[in-house]
Amino acid sequence: MDAVDLAIVEIGKCVLNPLKKHMGYLIHFNDNVKDLKDRVEDLVAKREHIDQRVSTGCSNGEEEIGEVKLWLTRAVHMKEEAERIEQRVAENTRRLFCSNLSWRYSISKEAKQAMESISKHCNEGNFMRVTMPPLIPKVINQPAPSIKGLPSVESSFEKVMNALGDENIKIIGVWGMGGIGKTTLVNNVNNRLEGTQKFNKVIIVTASKDVEIRKIQGDIAYRLGLTLKNETSRATDLSNRLIKEKPFLIIFDDLWERLDLANVGIPSINSLEGCKILFTTRSEDVCRGMESEVNIKVEALSDDESWKLFKEKAGDVVDDPSLHTKAREVFKECGGLPLAIITLGRALRGVRNSSVWDNALSQLKRSAPSDIKDMERSVYQSIKLSYDHLRVELKPGFLFCCLFPEDYDIHVDRMIKLWKGEGFLEDGGSLNETINKGHTWVEELKSSCLLLEGKDEGYVKMHDIVRDVAISISLKEDEHYKSLVRAGVGLKGLINWEEYKRISLMRSGIDKLPKGMHCPRLLTLMMSENKELTEIQGWVLEATIELRVLDLSITTISRLPPSLSNLVNLRVLCLRKCIFKGTCLSALQGLKQLESLDLSRNKYLHELPTEIGELVNLVSLDLTETWHLSIVPSGIISRLTHLEELKMWKSFCKWEVEGKDASSSSNNSATFGEVASLKELSH
Incomplete structure (x- = not known):
C-alpha cells in the first residue's frame, strides 16, 4: 500500500469513526436509556449505604467528612438529572420514531453521558471512612454571668489575666468564701481566652470536696480526647499527652485540699514553657499547699455593686417609695455575696407586700446555725429565705435533691420518678403529665438559683452551699423531711436510724449495711454507686415496711432477699447497672404497688423473670441496654396493663409475630401484639 492509499485510509477513519459514534446514539437509544436507569439504581443504593454509615458515625459523636458530604450532594444532583431525562422519555414515547431523529439522538447522547458520569461517581464513592472524630476545641465556652459593671470583680479578673500573661508565674490561686463568685x-x-493563641488547650475541671484523683484524670483525658485504658499508667499516659498539648492551662475549680499534681499526671509546670495552673478554693491554706506564686482573693461586692445586682434580680419593685428603704436594708444583709444577692433578689422579685419585706429583713438578721461561721450565716439565711418563698408543694422536691452527693449531676427524669414514688407528685395524671409537671418544678427551682444546670442536657446539680443548707433544713427545720445524708462521706459515729425518713448512702464506700439499722419510718433508701456492696441483708428490709423508694443501682448486689416482697408500699425500685440474673429477682412478685422498675444496663440479665408479670400497677419499665436479654416469655408484657413507658433501646429484639407459622416460632416468646395491647403505653 503506497502513501496515497494510507492517506485515504486515515482520512476515512477520521470521517467514519465520529460518524459511527454519533450513529451509535441513534442505534443504541433503548440500551442507553435502560443502562442509565440501572446505573441510577446503583447510585441510589450506594448513596443510601453511605448515608447509613454517616448516620451511625454521627450518632457516635463523630462528624461527616467534607469530601463525603460533597459526594452525597453530587449524587442527589445526578439522580435528579437522570430523572429529568427519564421524564422526557416518558412524556415523548409517541415520538420515538425516525421522524424525530434529532430528539432521539439528543436524548440518547444525554443518557449515555449521564450514565458514564454516574458510573464514575459510584467508583469515586468507595470511602474507607465517612466520619471522623470532631476536632477538639482549644477552649470550650462556659456559661457565665457578665461581670461588666462590677468593678471589684473586673479588678480580680484583670489580676488573673495579668498573672496568666506573666511568664514567671506558673500557678495562680483564686480564693474566697463559697458563693463569692470564684467560678x-x-x-x-x-x-x-477563646479565640486567642495564648494556650493550645484550656481545660476546666471541677474538683469539689472528696473528689477522687481518678475522676480528675478522667475529666482531663476526656477534654483531650484521650482514653486511659491502662489502669497502672493513667498518670504517665496523661502526662505524656499533656506535654504534646503544651502550652496548656488547667483550671481546677473548687479545691478543698492540696492536690498532688504529679499523682494526677500533670507534668512539672516549671519545666514546660507557657503552661499554667489556675485553681479556686475557699481556703488560703490550700493556696499555700499548692505553692501558688500569686493568690488573688475575691472580695465581697461593694454596696453600689450589690445594689446594682440586687435591683437587676428583684426588679423595679425596689424603687417603690414604700419599699425602697426596706429593700436597701435587705440587700445589705447579704454581705456583698453574689449567690445570696441573686437568690434573695429572685425570691422577692415583684413582691409589693411591705409585710413580706419586713419578715425577710427579720429572718436575715437572725443567727444562723452554729456550724456556719461569719459570712456563711448570711448565705444560709438568704438561701433559707428563698426556700421559704417556694410554693409549698416544691419544698419536699427541693429537699430531696440534697440526698445526692456533692457536685453530682442529677438526671432530671429519674429524679422526677423518685419524687413521684415519694408522693410529691401525686395528682392522678398520666406519667407524661407527671414528667411535665416535674420539669416545671425543676425550672422553678433553677430560676430561684436553688438548682443549677448540669454538665449535660437533662441534668441539674446543687451548688454545694445550697446543698448544705438543704441538709440543715431537712435535719432541723421540718420533722417530716428529716434525712440522713452520708452520700460520698461514709458512715461514722453512732446513728439513731429510727428517726429518719430518708437515708442516702450513695457513694459512701460501704460493703455492707451496719448492724442495728432499724428504720421503721423510712420512706426512701438510696444506696447506689457503692460498687463494693454485694448484698442487702434481709433484716434491713424487714424493718422498713413503709419504704416507697429503693435505689440499689451501680452496686454488685446479685440477688434480692425474699424479704423484699414484704415492701408492700414500694413504688420505685432502681436496679440500674447491677449484676442480677433473671432467677435472682423472684422477690419482685410481692411488690403489688410498684410503679417504676429500672433494670437498665444489667449485663447478666438473659431472661426477663416471670414475676414481673405480677407487678400489676407498674407504669414504667426500663430495660435499656440489657444487651444479653434474649428471652421474654410470652404473657409477661401483656399483663402489665397500666404500663405507660417501656424502654428497650439496645435490648431484647426477638419479638414474635402473631399468625406466624407455628413450625418456625418458639411459641414461648413475647409478641408485638402484647405490646400493642397495652392501651396506656405512650413511651
Whole structure:
C-alpha cells in the first residue's frame, strides 16, 4: 500500500469513526436509556449505604467528612438529572420514531453521558471512612454571668489575666468564701481566652470536696480526647499527652485540699514553657499547699455593686417609695455575696407586700446555725429565705435533691420518678403529665438559683452551699423531711436510724449495711454507686415496711432477699447497672404497688423473670441496654396493663409475630401484639 492509499485510509477513519459514534446514539437509544436507569439504581443504593454509615458515625459523636458530604450532594444532583431525562422519555414515547431523529439522538447522547458520569461517581464513592472524630476545641465556652459593671470583680479578673500573661508565674490561686463568685470569675477568664493563641488547650475541671484523683484524670483525658485504658499508667499516659498539648492551662475549680499534681499526671509546670495552673478554693491554706506564686482573693461586692445586682434580680419593685428603704436594708444583709444577692433578689422579685419585706429583713438578721461561721450565716439565711418563698408543694422536691452527693449531676427524669414514688407528685395524671409537671418544678427551682444546670442536657446539680443548707433544713427545720445524708462521706459515729425518713448512702464506700439499722419510718433508701456492696441483708428490709423508694443501682448486689416482697408500699425500685440474673429477682412478685422498675444496663440479665408479670400497677419499665436479654416469655408484657413507658433501646429484639407459622416460632416468646395491647403505653 503506497502513501496515497494510507492517506485515504486515515482520512476515512477520521470521517467514519465520529460518524459511527454519533450513529451509535441513534442505534443504541433503548440500551442507553435502560443502562442509565440501572446505573441510577446503583447510585441510589450506594448513596443510601453511605448515608447509613454517616448516620451511625454521627450518632457516635463523630462528624461527616467534607469530601463525603460533597459526594452525597453530587449524587442527589445526578439522580435528579437522570430523572429529568427519564421524564422526557416518558412524556415523548409517541415520538420515538425516525421522524424525530434529532430528539432521539439528543436524548440518547444525554443518557449515555449521564450514565458514564454516574458510573464514575459510584467508583469515586468507595470511602474507607465517612466520619471522623470532631476536632477538639482549644477552649470550650462556659456559661457565665457578665461581670461588666462590677468593678471589684473586673479588678480580680484583670489580676488573673495579668498573672496568666506573666511568664514567671506558673500557678495562680483564686480564693474566697463559697458563693463569692470564684467560678464565675474563672469561667469568664476561660471565655476571654477563646479565640486567642495564648494556650493550645484550656481545660476546666471541677474538683469539689472528696473528689477522687481518678475522676480528675478522667475529666482531663476526656477534654483531650484521650482514653486511659491502662489502669497502672493513667498518670504517665496523661502526662505524656499533656506535654504534646503544651502550652496548656488547667483550671481546677473548687479545691478543698492540696492536690498532688504529679499523682494526677500533670507534668512539672516549671519545666514546660507557657503552661499554667489556675485553681479556686475557699481556703488560703490550700493556696499555700499548692505553692501558688500569686493568690488573688475575691472580695465581697461593694454596696453600689450589690445594689446594682440586687435591683437587676428583684426588679423595679425596689424603687417603690414604700419599699425602697426596706429593700436597701435587705440587700445589705447579704454581705456583698453574689449567690445570696441573686437568690434573695429572685425570691422577692415583684413582691409589693411591705409585710413580706419586713419578715425577710427579720429572718436575715437572725443567727444562723452554729456550724456556719461569719459570712456563711448570711448565705444560709438568704438561701433559707428563698426556700421559704417556694410554693409549698416544691419544698419536699427541693429537699430531696440534697440526698445526692456533692457536685453530682442529677438526671432530671429519674429524679422526677423518685419524687413521684415519694408522693410529691401525686395528682392522678398520666406519667407524661407527671414528667411535665416535674420539669416545671425543676425550672422553678433553677430560676430561684436553688438548682443549677448540669454538665449535660437533662441534668441539674446543687451548688454545694445550697446543698448544705438543704441538709440543715431537712435535719432541723421540718420533722417530716428529716434525712440522713452520708452520700460520698461514709458512715461514722453512732446513728439513731429510727428517726429518719430518708437515708442516702450513695457513694459512701460501704460493703455492707451496719448492724442495728432499724428504720421503721423510712420512706426512701438510696444506696447506689457503692460498687463494693454485694448484698442487702434481709433484716434491713424487714424493718422498713413503709419504704416507697429503693435505689440499689451501680452496686454488685446479685440477688434480692425474699424479704423484699414484704415492701408492700414500694413504688420505685432502681436496679440500674447491677449484676442480677433473671432467677435472682423472684422477690419482685410481692411488690403489688410498684410503679417504676429500672433494670437498665444489667449485663447478666438473659431472661426477663416471670414475676414481673405480677407487678400489676407498674407504669414504667426500663430495660435499656440489657444487651444479653434474649428471652421474654410470652404473657409477661401483656399483663402489665397500666404500663405507660417501656424502654428497650439496645435490648431484647426477638419479638414474635402473631399468625406466624407455628413450625418456625418458639411459641414461648413475647409478641408485638402484647405490646400493642397495652392501651396506656405512650413511651
